Amino acid sequence: GESVGLHLPTLSVQEGDNSIINCAYSNSASDYFIWYKQESGKGPQFIIDIRSNMDKRQGQRVTVLLNKTVKHLSLQIAATQPGDSAVYFCAESPSSNTGKLIFGQGTTLQVKP
Amino acid sequence: DAGVTQSPTHLIKTRGQHVTLRCSPISGHKSVSWYQQVLGQGPQFIFQYYEKEERGRGNFPDRFSARQFPNYSSELNVNALLLGDSALYLCASSQSGTREETQYFGPGTRLLVL
Numbered sequence: 404g405e406s407v408g409l410h411l412p413t414l415s416v417q418e419g420d421n422s423i424i425n426c427a428y429s430n431s432a433s434d435y436f437i438w439y440k441q442e443s444g445k446g447p448q449f450i451i452d453i454r455s456n457m458d459k460r461q462g463q464r465v466t467v468l469l470n471k472t473v474k475h476l477s478l479q480i481a482a483t484q485p486g487d488s489a490v491y492f493c494a495e496s497p498s499s500n501t502g503k504l505i506f507g508q509g510t511t512l513q514v515k516p
Numbered sequence: 517d518a519g520v521t522q523s524p525t526h527l528i529k530t531r532g533q534h535v536t537l538r539c540s541p542i543s544g545h546k547s548v549s550w551y552q553q554v555l556g557q558g559p560q561f562i563f564q565y566y567e568k569e570e571r572g573r574g575n576f577p578d579r580f581s582a583r584q585f586p587n588y589s590s591e592l593n594v595n596a597l598l599l600g601d602s603a604l605y606l607c608a609s610s611q612s613g614t615r616e617e618t619q620y621f622g623p624g625t626r627l628l629v630l
Binding site for chain 2: 407435439444445446447448449452454492494496497499500501502503504505506507508509
């Protein structure tokens with residue numbers, strides 16, 4: 404079946420360091436992935452997406468890497484700030500005509516001052 | 517512009533009762549999706565509606581139903597509530613609901629079933 408999973412439930416980093424959050428998926432046919440950030444008391448917020456015809460995509464302070472061979476993607480956050488503290492979810496959009504998203508369990512990023 | 521809004525923000529019900537949750541999408545968005553997020557887990561897809569028609573349904577029992585109105589707002593109904601229905605219910609909207617469109621989430625309705 405479809406599943407998306409994260410490697411670590413919690414990641415603690417020092418302010419200013421780079422953060423790397425990992426995610427694995429099981430469906431080799433998956434071809435579109437999204438990272439969301441969820442702060443306490445809020446709904447998930449879109450960060451960045453990547454299609455399977457790409458290996459890397461960059462945004463503002465964030466980079467997503469996709470390794471289709473091992474079915475793994477990662478979110479890299481440069482110069483992590485206290486405002487980056489949140490739960491991060493990877494999600495996949497199955498090959499269908501719907502906007503259905505399948506979310507992983509999430510990694511909590513804690514930024515130490 | 518206002519984002520996705522949901523009401524109520526919090527709700528307490530008892531087992532066996534019925535609940536209706538409401539969602540107003542971003543202006544101009546015609547697609548609404550509903551997700552259930554149990555504490556400590558990622559959101560799980562319940563329904564997607566586009567132009568008042570159901571476009572997708574997740575693996576939830578028939579106690580869960582939804583509808584979309586001509587103004588594109590949506591209601592999620594849950595009958596015969598169980599303790600396990602306690603969760604954060606999220607609504608997301610997008611312009612046309614296609615798979616590579618960004619979905620914008622509301623703050624959610626937190627439902628507690630006692």
